Amino acid sequence: MSKKLKQMLAAYGLVLPSFLTVMLxxxxxxxxxxxxxxxxxxxxxFTxxxxxxxxxxxxxxxxILFTLGIVFLTVALAIVLAYLLALYLRFVKSKVSRLIGNLYLLPxxxxxxVAVYAMITVVRDSGLLNRISQLFGGDFKPGMMYHASGLVTMNMWFNIPFAALMITAGLGAIPDSMIESARDVGASKLRVLRSMILPLSMKDVVIAATFxxxxxxxxxxxxxxxxGNYPKMLGIVLFDQFNKYLRYERAAAMSFIIFxxxxxxxGVYIYTNLREKEWEK
Known part of the structure; x- marks a missing residue:
C-alpha cells in the first residue's frame, strides 16, 4: 500500500465518525x-x-404568503437599520458610539x-404606551398585538443586533487608509459610501440577510x-398540524416546504461564499 493511499485512508477514517454522526x-x-x-x-x-x-x-x-411577506419585510428593515447602526459604530468615534457598541448586543x-412578553407589556392596547398616553389625556392603542406590525417589530429586536454584528465585522476589515486616501483626493462622504464602503461590505450584508x-x-x-388566529406563520401551521390535528404526514410536508x-x-449563502475572490476584487 502506497504512502499516499495510507494518508488518504487515514484522513477518511478521521472524518468518518463526524460524517456518520451528521447522517444519523x-x-x-x-x-x-x-x-x-x-x-x-x-x-x-404514495401521494x-x-x-x-x-x-x-x-x-x-x-x-404561506403571509409568512413570506413578514420574512421579506423583516429582512429588509433589519438589514437597512443594522447597516446604518454598523456604519455609525464603525466610523463615528465618540463616547455615545462606544456606549452603544457595548450595549447593542444585549438583546x-x-x-x-422573556423578550416577547416584555414587548407585549409595552405594545398591547392596555400596555405601557397606552398608559403613558392617558397621562396626557389620550388613549393611544398601538393595535400591534395579533397583527403583522407586532411580529415585524418583535423580529427587529432579535435580528438587528445579529445583523449589525456581522456587518460591523465586515466594515472593520476596510482600512482607514483607503477611505482617507479617497477623502484626500476630493471624494465626498456619499461618494466614498457608494463607491467604496458599500461594495466592500456587500458580501457581509448578503450573508447577514440570508441568516x-x-x-x-x-x-x-x-x-x-x-x-393572530389567521393568517398564521408557517411555524404555527406546522405546530397545529402536528399537535392539534395529529396530521403527521401534513406536518412532515410543511417541514419540507419550510426546508x-x-x-x-x-443557496444564496453558498454562492456568495464561492464568489469570495470576486467580492474581494
Missing part, C-alpha cells in the same frame, strides 16, 4: 420526514395530497420568551405569543 442526527430525520410527507395516512401509499393541501387550500396558501442575551431570512421562516415563539424555502437562502 441530520440527514436521516430529513429523509424520514420526506418519505412521510409523501405517504397517504389511510392507505400508506401528493399532503402538499396539495397547503397549495390548493386558500387558507393555507394565505399562511441577543435575553431569552426569547435573518432563515431564522424567521420557521420562527415559533413570536408568532405563537403575538400572532425548501430556507434552501433558497442557503
Amino acid at each position: 442526527v441530520v440527514a436521516w430525520p430529513i429523509l424520514t420526514a420526506i418519505k412521510t410527507s409523501f405517504t397517504d395516512p389511510d392507505t400508506g401509499g 401528493f395530497d399532503n402538499y396539495k393541501y397547503f397549495f390548493e387550500t386558500p387558507r393555507e396558501l394565505t399562511n 441577543r442575551f435575553v431569552p426569547s420568551m 435573518v431570512f432563515m431564522s424567521n421562516v420557521g420562527s415559533f415563539t413570536t408568532p405563537y405569543l403575538m400572532g 425548501l424555502i430556507c434552501s433558497v437562502s442557503a
Whole structure:
C-alpha cells in the first residue's frame, strides 16, 4: 500500500465518525420526514395530497404568503437599520458610539420568551404606551398585538443586533487608509459610501440577510405569543398540524416546504461564499 493511499485512508477514517454522526442526527430525520410527507395516512401509499393541501387550500396558501411577506419585510428593515447602526459604530468615534457598541448586543442575551412578553407589556392596547398616553389625556392603542406590525417589530429586536454584528465585522476589515486616501483626493462622504464602503461590505450584508431570512421562516415563539388566529406563520401551521390535528404526514410536508424555502437562502449563502475572490476584487 502506497504512502499516499495510507494518508488518504487515514484522513477518511478521521472524518468518518463526524460524517456518520451528521447522517444519523441530520440527514436521516430529513429523509424520514420526506418519505412521510409523501405517504397517504389511510392507505400508506404514495401521494401528493399532503402538499396539495397547503397549495390548493386558500387558507393555507394565505399562511404561506403571509409568512413570506413578514420574512421579506423583516429582512429588509433589519438589514437597512443594522447597516446604518454598523456604519455609525464603525466610523463615528465618540463616547455615545462606544456606549452603544457595548450595549447593542444585549438583546441577543435575553431569552426569547422573556423578550416577547416584555414587548407585549409595552405594545398591547392596555400596555405601557397606552398608559403613558392617558397621562396626557389620550388613549393611544398601538393595535400591534395579533397583527403583522407586532411580529415585524418583535423580529427587529432579535435580528438587528445579529445583523449589525456581522456587518460591523465586515466594515472593520476596510482600512482607514483607503477611505482617507479617497477623502484626500476630493471624494465626498456619499461618494466614498457608494463607491467604496458599500461594495466592500456587500458580501457581509448578503450573508447577514440570508441568516435573518432563515431564522424567521420557521420562527415559533413570536408568532405563537403575538400572532393572530389567521393568517398564521408557517411555524404555527406546522405546530397545529402536528399537535392539534395529529396530521403527521401534513406536518412532515410543511417541514419540507419550510426546508425548501430556507434552501433558497442557503443557496444564496453558498454562492456568495464561492464568489469570495470576486467580492474581494
